[in-house]
Amino acid sequence: MKEEKQAIEVTNLTFEYPDTEEPVLKNVSFTIDYGEILGIIGPTGAGKSTLAMCVNGLVPQVISGEMEGEVFVKGIDVHESDVAAMSEHVGFVFQEPENQLSQMTIEEEIAFGMGNLGVPRDEMLVRIKDALAQVGLEGYEKRSPLALSGGQQQRLAIAAVLAMRPTIMIMDEPTSMLDPKGKNEVYDVLKNLKEYGMTGIIIDHEVERIAAYCDKVLVLDNGEVKMFGTTEEVFTEIDQLHELTLHAPQVTEFLAEYNHQFGEKVKLATTEEEAVRTFESIYK
Numbered sequence: 621m622k623e624e625k626q627a628i629e630v631t632n633l634t635f636e637y638p639d640t641e642e643p644v645l646k647n648v649s650f651t652i653d654y655g656e657i658l659g660i661i662g663p664t665g666a667g668k669s670t671l672a673m674c675v676n677g678l679v680p681q682v683i684s685g686e687m688e689g690e691v692f693v694k695g696i697d698v699h700e701s702d703v704a705a706m707s708e709h710v711g712f713v714f715q716e717p718e719n720q721l722s723q724m725t726i727e728e729e730i731a732f733g734m735g736n737l738g739v740p741r742d743e744m745l746v747r748i749k750d751a752l753a754q755v756g757l758e759g760y761e762k763r764s765p766l767a768l769s770g771g772q773q774q775r776l777a778i779a780a781v782l783a784m785r786p787t788i789m790i791m792d793e794p795t796s797m798l799d800p801k802g803k804n805e806v807y808d809v810l811k812n813l814k815e816y817g818m819t820g821i822i823i824d825h826e827v828e829r830i831a832a833y834c835d836k837v838l839v840l841d842n843g844e845v846k847m848f849g850t851t852e853e854v855f856t857e858i859d860q861l862h863e864l865t866l867h868a869p870q871v872t873e874f875l876a877e878y879n880h881q882f883g884e885k886v887k888l889a890t891t892e893e894e895a896v897r898t899f900e901s902i903y904k
C-alpha cells in the first residue's frame with residue numbers, strides 16, 4: 621500500500637504473453653484521478669483489452685505472461701493483491717453480455733458477485749434493489765437474464781458490478797455487440813454513473829461516444845501510448861490521429877475541414893452541442 625493520490629497509477633508497464641514475440645504493452649504510463657473517466661482508443665490489436673485487464677490484475681494473474689512496471693489502484697499494488705480481492709475495488713464489464721451472465725434469475729445474477737465478497741443476505745437484497753434502479757431494471761428480480769434484450773443484458777451486467785460497490789469501473793467495448801437502441805440505453809446508464817462521480821476506464825471504437833463521455837483519452841498503438849491528455853487535447857490533434865489510422869469525432873473533423881476550406885479559425889469542438897454553441901456565438 622502506498623500513499624493514495626490517484627485512483628489509478630500505471631508506471632512503465634510492459635507486458636508480453638507467453639506466445640507473442642514482442643511485448644503487447646510497452647512502457648505504458650498514465651494516471652486517473654478520482655471521479656475521472658478515461659477513454660482508451662486505438663487500432664485493433666493495439667493492446668487496449670490487455671491494458672484494461674492489467675488494471676484489475678486479471679493479467680498476469682489469471683491470463684499469464686511476463687510483466688514489468690507497476691499498477692497501483694487506490695494505492696494498492698494490483699500484483700500483490702489477488703483478483704478476487706481487487707474485485708471489491710475494480711468492477712469489469714466485458715463486450716459480450718451473454719458471456720457474463722450465468723444464473724437463472726436476475727436477482728441471483730446480481731447476488732453472485734456479492735456472494736463472493738461475503739456480503740450478508742439482508743444487505744444483498746438492498747443492493748440488488750438499488751443496482752436494478754440504477755440501470756432502469758426495477759422489478760425485474762425474478763425474470764430470467766435470457767429473456768432480456770442485449771441492451772438490458774448489458775445493463776444487468778453493469779448492475780451486477782455496481783452491487784459490489786467498486787470505486788472503479790472498467791468497461792471493455794460494452795456496447796459493441798448492441799444495436800443503436802441498446803447502445804443508447806447503456807450510455808444513458810453510464811452517464812448517470814458519471815454524474816454520481818464514478819471513476820473509470822472505457823474502451824470504445826466510437827470516438828463520438830468517447831468525446832461525449834470521457835474526461836481524458838489515451839491513444840494506444842502497437843502497445844505504446846501515442847497520445848494522452850484531456851478529451852479536447854487529444855481529439856483536436858486531427859493530423860496525428862489520422863497518422864495513427866484513427867479519426868476525431870465527425871463534428872471535429874467537419875470543423876477542421878470548414879476552417880481549412882474557408883480559412884476560418886473556428887474552435888474545434890468535440891461534441892455537437894459544443895459546436896452548436898460555437899456557431900451560435902459567431903452568427904448571432
Ligand SMILES: Nc1ncnc2c1ncn2[C@@H]1O[C@H](COP(=O)(O)OP(=O)(O)OP(=O)(O)O)[C@@H](O)[C@H]1O
Pocket residue numbers: 637638639640644662663664665666667668669670671683
Ligand atoms: N491471451 C492471449 N495470448 C496471446 N496473445 C494475446 C492474447 N490476448 C491478446 N493477445 C494479443 O495481444 C495483442 C493485443 O491484444 P488486445 O486484445 O489487448 O488488443 P485490443 O487493442 O484490445 O484489440 P481489439 O480492438 O481487437 O479488441 C494482439 O496482438 C493479440 O493478438
